[in-house]
Each structure stands twice: as C-alpha cells, then as structure tokens.
Amino acid sequence: MKELKKYKMYINGEWVESLNGEYFPSYNPATGEPWCQVAKGTAEDVDRAVQAAHQAFSNPEWANLTFTERGRLVRRLGELIAEHVEELAEVETLDNGKLIREMRGQVKYMPEYFYYFAGLADKIHGQTLPIDKRDMFVFTSKEPLGVVAAITPWNSPLYLTTLKLAPALVAGNTIVIKPSEMTSASLLELVKLVEKAGFPPGVVNVVTGFGMPVGDTLTSHPLVRRVAFTGGPESARHIVRNSAQNFAKVSLELGGKSPNIVFEDANPDNAAMGIIAGIFGASGQSCVAGSRAFLHVDIYDKVMEKLVDRVSQIKIGDPLKDETEMGPVATQAQLERIEKYVSIGLEEGGKLIYGGKKPEYLGKGWYFEPTIFEHANHQSRLINEEVFGPVLSVIPFKDEQEAISLANSTEYGLAAGIWVGDVAKAHRVAKAVNAGIVWVNTYRAISPMAAIGGSGLSGYGREGGYEAIQEYLQDKTVWINTSSEPIPDPFIMR
Known part of the structure; x- marks a missing residue:
C-alpha cells in the first residue's frame, strides 16, 4: 500500500x-x-x-x-x-x-x-x-x-x-x-x-x-x-x-436558508440558472446557498420546467475532470445528514420532483443527486433548517408581501436573491428582506470590495x-x- x-x-x-x-x-x-x-x-x-x-x-x-x-x-x-x-x-x-x-x-x-x-x-x-x-x-x-x-x-x-x-x-x-x-x-x-x-x-x-x-x-x-x-x-x-x-x-x-424570489416579470431562463447556481453550485455546500425558491404563481410552471430540464442534465462525477458540473459532498457525515433531511422532507409532505438519492454508479464517493422538492407551505423542517447540500425547496407565492413574509420566515439572515423586471420592486424587496447580502438578477457574485455577513443564526x-x-x-x-x-x-x- x-x-x-x-x-x-x-x-x-x-x-x-x-x-x-x-x-x-x-x-x-x-x-x-x-x-x-x-x-x-x-x-x-x-x-x-x-x-x-x-x-x-x-x-x-x-x-x-x-x-x-x-x-x-x-x-x-x-x-x-x-x-x-x-x-x-x-x-x-x-x-x-x-x-x-x-x-x-x-x-x-x-x-x-x-x-x-x-x-x-x-x-x-x-x-x-x-x-x-x-x-x-x-x-x-x-x-x-x-x-x-x-x-x-x-x-x-x-x-x-x-x-x-x-x-x-x-x-x-x-x-x-x-x-x-x-x-x-x-x-x-x-x-x-x-x-x-x-x-x-x-x-x-x-x-x-x-x-x-x-x-x-x-x-x-x-x-x-x-x-x-x-x-x-x-x-x-x-x-x-x-x-x-x-x-x-x-x-x-x-450558515443560512437563503431565498431566491422569482417575480412574475422576471426572465425565467435567468431565474432558473440563478437558482441552480445558488443551490447546486459547490454541491450546495455554501453558506449563501439559495436553498429556498419562491416562485410567483404566474411564472411557477415555466420556471419549474426550465429548472428541472437543466438539473436533469447536470454532470455528476469526478471533480478533477473539467466536464464535471457537480462533485461529491465533502464528508461522509454530511452525506448522511442530507439523506436524513430528504427523508424528513418526504415524511412531512414534500413532493420529490427530482433526485433524492445517492447515485450508486459512482461507487464509494460521497455523491448525492441534485434534489428538488415542492412544498405547499413553509412548515417542513427541510425548509427551515440548514441542510448544507444540493437540496432545493420550492414554494409558490401570490404577491409581493407574501414573498417577503416567506423569505423572512427563518432564523437566518445571510443572503437573498431577487429575480424581477420592475426596478422599483427590486428596491422595495431588497430593503424588506432580512439578509446581509442581496443579489438582484444574479447570485453568488463576490468581490473583495463587498462585505459578507448576516444576522440571527x-x-x-x-x-x-x-x-x-x-x-x-x-x-x-x-x-x-x-x-x-x-x-x-x-x-x-x-
């Protein structure tokens, strides 16, 4: 050896x-x-x-x-x-x-x-x-x-x-x-x-x-x-x-339970790509991971269709290969934690749309599929507790105030994404959302000139x-x- x-x-x-x-x-x-x-x-x-x-x-x-x-x-x-x-x-x-x-x-x-x-x-x-x-x-x-x-x-x-x-x-x-x-x-x-x-x-x-x-x-x-x-x-x-x-x-x-809020006038292609970047980039192991997606009812089906289509094409595998888009999670304990929360999501009424398991064809590595859940409300532990893995929770909303209320229904306050065409609405929601970092029509952008930090948990x-x-x-x-x-x-x- x-x-x-x-x-x-x-x-x-x-x-x-x-x-x-x-x-x-x-x-x-x-x-x-x-x-x-x-x-x-x-x-x-x-x-x-x-x-x-x-x-x-x-x-x-x-x-x-x-x-x-x-x-x-x-x-x-x-x-x-x-x-x-x-x-x-x-x-x-x-x-x-x-x-x-x-x-x-x-x-x-x-x-x-x-x-x-x-x-x-x-x-x-x-x-x-x-x-x-x-x-x-x-x-x-x-x-x-x-x-x-x-x-x-x-x-x-x-x-x-x-x-x-x-x-x-x-x-x-x-x-x-x-x-x-x-x-x-x-x-x-x-x-x-x-x-x-x-x-x-x-x-x-x-x-x-x-x-x-x-x-x-x-x-x-x-x-x-x-x-x-x-x-x-x-x-x-x-x-x-x-x-x-x-x-x-x-x-x-x-950590965080960062929201991505998609309004009815958002670009659905960009919103879907931003959601993917926020939760499946780095296999979801990011403090600012956008693990909650709130989609306006008028654009819900369109964004979900684009989201699932692109997620189904994600190349999982050896992180040392340039063509790989999602590698393993960092530890065995983290893999087990993700599996536990997927089970909780199912037990508490979440609808599994995609993924939800370890891809066995990749052998002994600590891989987990990109996973999407639909939820009718914000009550599940999966939505409220940090998973720190590639698991996305999606919930519909009807208007601006409901979106803000859902986004702020957490003890965390690190990051948020807003996808919107109306500039005035972007300013209103950015001010109302409890987050130390707010991205509008983008996600996971960093710079040495820009501070990182949050509040609460x-x-x-x-x-x-x-x-x-x-x-x-x-x-x-x-x-x-x-x-x-x-x-x-x-x-x-x-």
Missing part, C-alpha cells in the same frame, strides 16, 4: 509535528478513501503557537514595519498565490471534493483580496477631535489587536481563510489558524507561500487537529484578542462561551470590504496638554 503524504503544522516559522507525534487521515470525497495524513494537534501545540504569535506581535521585525511595508508583504503573498493556482486548486479538490474548474477560478480570484487589503494598508488612519478644551490636542489612532485566532470550515478552506488572513495581517496583527480537521491540506500548502513571501516567524501559524482540544484551547486562550469563525451555529455558541474566558472580540460567519460581523479591516483594529485616543500653566486642582476631573 502506498504511504500517504504527511502534513506537519506550521509554528513560529517551522514545520513541526504535534507534541504527541500523532497524525490522522484526511479523505478524498470522490473516492471515500484517505489520501493524506495531518498532524493531530494538542492543547500544548496551541499554546506554543499562540506564544509564538504573541512574541512576533511585538518583535521589531513585524511591529516596526510601516503600514506601507506590511501592505507590500501582503501583496507579495497575493502574487505568489497567483503563481500557484493549479497546485492549490488541485489539493483543495482532492481534500474537499470541490470542482477543479471552480477551484481554479476561486484561487485565481483570491489574490484580488490580498491586493485590495494591501492597498488599504496605508489608508488606515485616525482623526483629530474638535475637543471642547482649549488647552488640549486630542487625536485617535488605529491599532492592531494582537493575536487573532481564525477558525475555518471544510467547504471553502482557502477562500474563507483569505477573508480573515488578508485584513488581519494588513492591520498588523499576528494569527493562529485552525483549519477544519476534514480539510487542512490546502491551507498548509498556502502557508508555504506565506513563508516564501517573507513574513517574519510567528506572524502566521497553523495548528491542525480537532475542535477538542485544538479549537477549544485556541478560542479561550488568554493571549488571543480576536476570534474569527466560519462554521455552524453549535460550534459558534461554544466559541462565544469560550470568549468569556479571554474577552476576545468575536465575529461569526455562519447567520452570525454577526463582516468579512470582505472596507468594513472587514475595522474588525481587526482598535481605537486609541491620545490627549496632549498644550498649556504651560500649572495643573489645577488634581481632585477635579479635567
């Missing part, structure tokens, strides 16, 4: 094994077989990584860099990523089953985030305050927080790490990253480029392993000043509880855009007494 490749952790500028010397397997979702091994971190490994990051934060090699110099380093990292698109894309496809053509596009676009934040580096500034005391000059400055903990998920490890890494570094912080135990390899490949870009030792660290003890120790560590998490609500609750130990700032980018805080860099800074207020007069009564507040 061929020996599996081993990935070590990256701490203080060195590639190291865990202190217990243990490794665990990472599986290729397309085959269901292990393809590499990853170091199994311990609480002690987390501590040495955080200590390294803490020391690097005040090390003159990093602390004394100007904003412009930090920006150049971050830009250099982006340039190196652009030079290694194919290698990074292939490793992520092997590790989490995403389409190679999607990963090529995603990794090719990732440098734009590093360039954007690098460009913001020397635009970070405070302000002078028009203070109401004549003998005082008061100004503010923007300061880095210190050690940042980044917890990243298995569905888009590289992209979702980028959203945290670029602004954290530009702001002058140091970082310890804990990738998902399911998909650590691509991030470890990316860190090789961090090293090559010339970042000082300890500025970027990666500890691999499981939530207990790695994630738990990292998010509660007394030297961690900020936790940036992407994942599910249960893990998020645990992180929030942990932050009571260190009072770290926390941002949570969680979708979390809080923003990633991407100018707003993101503020999440990695803190304000300092400086008072300077310009008077040469003696200090008055010390027992009275100035």
Whole structure:
C-alpha cells in the first residue's frame, strides 16, 4: 500500500509535528478513501503557537514595519498565490471534493483580496477631535489587536481563510489558524507561500487537529484578542462561551436558508440558472446557498420546467475532470445528514420532483443527486433548517408581501436573491428582506470590495470590504496638554 503524504503544522516559522507525534487521515470525497495524513494537534501545540504569535506581535521585525511595508508583504503573498493556482486548486479538490474548474477560478480570484487589503494598508488612519478644551490636542489612532485566532470550515478552506488572513495581517496583527480537521491540506500548502513571501516567524501559524482540544484551547486562550469563525451555529455558541474566558472580540460567519424570489416579470431562463447556481453550485455546500425558491404563481410552471430540464442534465462525477458540473459532498457525515433531511422532507409532505438519492454508479464517493422538492407551505423542517447540500425547496407565492413574509420566515439572515423586471420592486424587496447580502438578477457574485455577513443564526460581523479591516483594529485616543500653566486642582476631573 502506498504511504500517504504527511502534513506537519506550521509554528513560529517551522514545520513541526504535534507534541504527541500523532497524525490522522484526511479523505478524498470522490473516492471515500484517505489520501493524506495531518498532524493531530494538542492543547500544548496551541499554546506554543499562540506564544509564538504573541512574541512576533511585538518583535521589531513585524511591529516596526510601516503600514506601507506590511501592505507590500501582503501583496507579495497575493502574487505568489497567483503563481500557484493549479497546485492549490488541485489539493483543495482532492481534500474537499470541490470542482477543479471552480477551484481554479476561486484561487485565481483570491489574490484580488490580498491586493485590495494591501492597498488599504496605508489608508488606515485616525482623526483629530474638535475637543471642547482649549488647552488640549486630542487625536485617535488605529491599532492592531494582537493575536487573532481564525477558525475555518471544510467547504471553502482557502477562500474563507483569505477573508480573515488578508485584513488581519494588513492591520498588523499576528494569527493562529485552525483549519477544519476534514480539510487542512490546502491551507498548509498556502502557508508555504506565506513563508516564501517573507513574513517574519510567528506572524502566521497553523495548528491542525480537532475542535477538542485544538479549537477549544485556541478560542479561550488568554493571549488571543480576536476570534474569527466560519462554521455552524453549535460550534459558534461554544466559541462565544469560550470568549468569556479571554474577552476576545468575536465575529461569526455562519450558515443560512437563503431565498431566491422569482417575480412574475422576471426572465425565467435567468431565474432558473440563478437558482441552480445558488443551490447546486459547490454541491450546495455554501453558506449563501439559495436553498429556498419562491416562485410567483404566474411564472411557477415555466420556471419549474426550465429548472428541472437543466438539473436533469447536470454532470455528476469526478471533480478533477473539467466536464464535471457537480462533485461529491465533502464528508461522509454530511452525506448522511442530507439523506436524513430528504427523508424528513418526504415524511412531512414534500413532493420529490427530482433526485433524492445517492447515485450508486459512482461507487464509494460521497455523491448525492441534485434534489428538488415542492412544498405547499413553509412548515417542513427541510425548509427551515440548514441542510448544507444540493437540496432545493420550492414554494409558490401570490404577491409581493407574501414573498417577503416567506423569505423572512427563518432564523437566518445571510443572503437573498431577487429575480424581477420592475426596478422599483427590486428596491422595495431588497430593503424588506432580512439578509446581509442581496443579489438582484444574479447570485453568488463576490468581490473583495463587498462585505459578507448576516444576522440571527447567520452570525454577526463582516468579512470582505472596507468594513472587514475595522474588525481587526482598535481605537486609541491620545490627549496632549498644550498649556504651560500649572495643573489645577488634581481632585477635579479635567
């Protein structure tokens, strides 16, 4: 049997094994077989990584860099990523089953985030305050927080790490990253480029392993000043509880039950393609997956016909082949979760229109067919709970107010799609829908200039855009007494 490749952790500028010397397997979702091994971190490994990051934060090699110099380093990292698109894309496809053509596009676009934040580096500034005391000059400055903990998920490890890494570094912080135990390899490949870009030792660290003890120790560590998490609500609750130990700032980018609302004057072809992009792109494993489609009764049959016709033609198979349109889901547990929710949908009265099962002809891989359910109302758990897979729920609606009510009938508030010809209606509905991101006549569009984030069970805080860099800074207020007069009564507040 061929020996599996081993990935070590990256701490203080060195590639190291865990202190217990243990490794665990990472599986290729397309085959269901292990393809590499990853170091199994311990609480002690987390501590040495955080200590390294803490020391690097005040090390003159990093602390004394100007904003412009930090920006150049971050830009250099982006340039190196652009030079290694194919290698990074292939490793992520092997590790989490995403389409190679999607990963090529995603990794090719990732440098734009590093360039954007690098460009913001020397635009970070405070302000002078028009203070109401004549003998005082008061100004503010923007300061880095210190050690940042980044917890990243298995569905888009590289992209979702980028959203945290670029602004954290530009702001002058140091970082310890804990990738998902399911998909650590691509991030470890990316860190090789961090090293090559010339970042000082300890500025970027990666500890691999499981939530207990790695994630738990990292998010509660007394030297961690900020936790940036992407994942599910249960893990998020645990992180929030942990932050009571260190009072770290926390941002949570969680999941959603995002609606696609199709009005009677929408282009039915575009609406059908947008719905497909929203739920069957990335095999439905996206925080912004448009898992609920609300179709106006006047256009319902036309959109459904186009939807089912195109879905029936989706090519499922090996994600490393360019012709494949839908690959496997990332984990065995996720496959079982999808199967469970399909059963729930059927039990609760949903009508299965297409799919609904694992395509056995694809062997041991963790594949699931693109699946469409019709529902008469919004009562099923399938509609209200996040599945995180290629399962679409479709419901008809009669008018604008009903569409808005249906869209907002969820505890999530991350994204929404609106398909409409009437511009005034587009503005009204975009304002009324509870979502941090609203796409009109498109879906799953991204840019480094545009923030991502939601409310409710979708979390809080923003990633991407100018707003993101503020999440990695803190304000300092400086008072300077310009008077040469003696200090008055010390027992009275100035």
